[in-house]
Amino acid sequence: MVLELVVGFLKTGAPVVTLSDGLTSVSAGMISRIPLLFMRGCELTAYMFVWDRYRLLELPWDSAWTWWIAFLGVDFCYYWVHRLAHEVSFIWAAHQVHHSSEYYNLTTALRQSLTQQFTSWIFYLPMALFAPPTVFAVHIQLNLLYQFWIHTELIKNLGPLEWVFNTPTHHKVHHGRNSYCIDKNYGGILIIWDRLFGTFAAEKDKVVFGLVSPINTFEILYVQLHYYLYLGRRSTTFKTISDKCLTFINGPSWKPGKPRLGDHLDNPKLTGQEVPHDPSWSLPLQIYVIIHFLLALGTYQDVFDNKMTLSQFNMLGMTGYVLLTLTSMGFLIDQRPRAAVLEMLRCVLMVTMQRYGYMKPLLPTLAVTTQAFVSLSLLYWALRSFSQMFSIRKKTD
Ligand SMILES: [Zn+2]
Ligand SMILES: [Zn+2]
Structure with a gap:
């Protein structure tokens, strides 16, 4: 890569x-x-x-x-x-x-x-x-x-x-x-x-990547699970039991009265001007997200390395923490209003986990308190630019 x-x-x-x-x-x-x-x-x-x-x-x-x-x-x-x-x-x-x-x-x-x-x-x-x-x-x-x-x-x-x-x-x-x-x-x-x-196609026009309806979010559990919720909601819009069931079994473009795979011509048309969804975010926030992503990656690797000796409780706790971190990073990238609160809670959890030895600090020579101080000041630095960005955005809106 x-x-x-x-x-x-x-x-x-x-x-x-x-x-x-x-x-x-x-x-x-x-x-x-x-x-x-x-x-x-x-x-x-x-x-x-x-x-x-x-x-x-x-x-x-x-x-x-x-x-x-x-x-x-x-x-x-x-x-x-x-x-x-x-x-x-x-x-x-x-x-x-x-x-x-x-x-x-x-x-x-x-x-x-x-x-x-x-x-x-x-x-x-x-x-x-x-x-x-x-x-x-x-x-x-x-x-x-x-x-x-x-x-x-x-x-x-x-x-x-x-x-x-x-x-x-x-x-x-x-x-x-x-x-x-x-x-x-x-x-x-x-x-x-x-x-x-008969499913082969050679490259012709410039390829536009992604889903027919882009999801425009980086929230990781949403990326994984949103389509199940969508299918559930979509099935309720149909009246007959058979149409409700066919929502799950037929192709994603299917509609009642259409063939099994639906009609791809019904999909949103491309204009040739599509640009990928890529929010602009400040450099401090980017650095903050990279550092905390790497910390979570370290914990993730730790769980896999030690899965034979860790208890189920510890493994669940550590994977839960990794999931929480990735979710919070997604919230930060998406610049959602609740990102700050979620990230603050996650930092408190992280420091607690480091204190009780469930997670290695980024630099092992740093004591837990120093680590906490560094994490929280980085967060403060990142959030300050985050809130500035928000107020600029509000003004321009
Ligand atoms: Zn692929
Ligand atoms: Zn595929």
């Missing part, structure tokens, strides 16, 4: 990632891994259950054929996981997180959903009838890792590789909200599935 930032700056003269969007994406990535602290991954657990009880044949794990078959099998299943994540609204409610950035860079790859894993595991189960879990476990990770590097605008056309592989140009189209981009290019590693099943 740092390399992309440097190369992007040299090539275009502007940063390819903004602080508000980049932090929100990394925060979503952090949140998406939290369930792994408390339970094993759904995909592997369900896979092993089926393999242990119902396997029809046992491909030898040490044959190269098994590995090639599993590679194709995982990528084929991923295509369908991903396609249904776009075509079935209640799964889209999870997957829309990944599409909620209006930028397209390597941080966007990390913008992952907290809830998607609870539905995706079903689609890999047919493989458990023949492919050993060890081979599956490797390929599901490789498939995910492959998809990191394709989230960049800096890599252009890759020649003949574009015929077979999912590349930055193909996946860029997948992230677009232009009507030719909607519901296209679902592939993971290979693009051949899209070419086979």
